[in-house]
Amino acid sequence: MLGWQQHLTMAVHGGADSGGGFAGSVAGWLAAIERAAGRSPGENFADLLPGIAAMENWHPLLVHFPIALLLLFVAIDIVASLAGKPAWRGAxxxxxxxxxxxxxATVAAGLIAAAxxxxxxxxxxIMxxxxxxxxxxxxxxxLLSVWRIAVKGGIGGPANQVFGLLAMLLAGLLVFTADxxxxxxxxxxxxxxxADPINQGAAQQHRHEGGAEGADDHSAEDHGGHAH
Known part of the structure; x- marks a missing residue:
């Protein structure tokens, strides 16, 4: 039977590719529901969202949100500050x-992934x-959030300039982090x-190199401790 994604495609495109039209889409949905009833929630989730199901960690999924939200904040806040639009700054x-x-959430998931x-x-x-x-x-x-909440959004004068510089620094850090x-x-x-086989081999070599360096350091210490 077809998977959930294929049924969604048929519904959007009217089933033209499969030649079933509306009746074919309905039949496909009924078949998908019947199939889902006999499977576990995990199997249904993997069928519906295979990309997310294949992730070993949610860091790649979460990372898009702080990038988009924080860059939007910086852009809107700077424009609002220059245009004198307090309502925009509130947004x-x-x-x-x-x-x-x-x-x-992204940092927490990233630290778990790194380990x-x-x-x-x-x-x-690089990591x-x-x-x-x-x-x-x-x-x-x-820091910027706490500052904004503490003054209830009313930042002006030199403090506003400092806030703007920190906001631009935030945008720069985001770009370098994403890069x-x-x-x-x-x-x-x-x-x-x-690429897992390649990375597994590289990780094993990395561990061996680290162990060899530790052994060399230990050997050097022992050697330095002997009297000649």
């Missing part, structure tokens, strides 16, 4: 608050920079199942 505040919450995703030594340094930048984004977004995340995925295939 921008909600993008900031939502972006901060999603940033917290479980196979990667080599060449990626480890650490990505982590530090991500945490910096969260801290700065939280490193993209580098790990699109160049090194981190968390990409098709």
């Amino acid at each position: 921008a505040s909600w993008f900031l608050y939502a972006g901060t919450l999603f940033a917290a 479980n995703v196979a990667h080599g030594g060449n990626v480890h340094e 650490e920079k990505h982590e530090h930048l991500g945490i910096s984004v969260l801290v700065l977004a939280a 490193l995340g993209g580098l790990m995925v699109y160049k090194f295939g981190v968390a990409v199942r098709a």
